[in-house]
Amino acid sequence: MTEPKRRRAPRMTNWTLITVCLLLVLAAIAPTKLPVVLYKVGMVTLAVTLGYWLDRALFPGGRPHDCHLLNALIAAWIRRALIVLACVIGLTLGL
Secondary structure: OOOOOOOOOOOOOHHHHHHHHHHHHHHHHOOOHHHHHEEEEEEEEHHHHHHHHHHHOOOOOOHHHOOHHHHHHHHHHHHHHHHHHHHHHHHOOOO
């Protein structure tokens, strides 16, 4: 007999629950700060999305999953991470 497969919670479930709890605490302590937090989360999300699409537009042939050599794969990951990082820092600093 085979055992039934155990269902796992989606990845990052614990961190999502912790974040929701912290937002509830923030709402109880300082409800006027919630729009600021949502604005900041929106800016970071926009920056990450913009960085990803900038990487795809600037390097159409250098996508990480297309790399066959380990060095090229690592370079593509680092390049994408740096582009996304630059977008996040730039947008969150208000530049």
